[in-house]
Amino acid sequence: MSPYLHQTQNRIRVRSDFIQRNPKLVKEAIKQLQATDGIEEITHRLYAGSVAIRFDSKQVKAAALLAQIEAMGWLSVQKDKDYIDSTIRRSAVSLVKGIAILTLKRTVGGSLVSAVTALAR
Structure with a gap:
């Protein structure tokens, strides 16, 4: 998911993959933020990957x-390494299967290989 930021006068809400995938780091950061003067309430929704911070704009500047x-790092964009790896792996398997079937068709004969591949699926 792309990082999402919503800001009003006394509230900031951030939703991102970083928040969802790094709960320990986020909890530590929330503890640091709660110690800051002017922070009134922090709500962390792990499964939504969001943190909402309510603050007193007279004590803490939104900027x-x-x-x-x-x-x-809450706004950083993370690439899903597992997704990329699995996509590459599946593509490689499909390519190897295609080359193997093409080679068999040229070597053994098209109709026999077509029958065997139909049974294999």
Whole structure:
């Protein structure tokens, strides 16, 4: 998911893959944020990958809070390495199967190989 940021006068909500995939780091960062003067409430929704921060805009500037959030990496875009690896693996398997069937068709004969591949599926 792409990072999502919504800001009102006294509230910032961030939703991202980083928050969803790094719950321990996020909990540590939330503890640090809660110690900051002007932070009124922080809501962390692990499965949604979101954190909502309610703050007093007289004590904490939204720009400073956003800078902290960005420094923590909450807005970083993460590539799903497992997804990329599995896609490459599946593509390689399909390619090898296609080459093997083509080779068999040329060597043994098309009708026999077609019958065998139909049974194999």
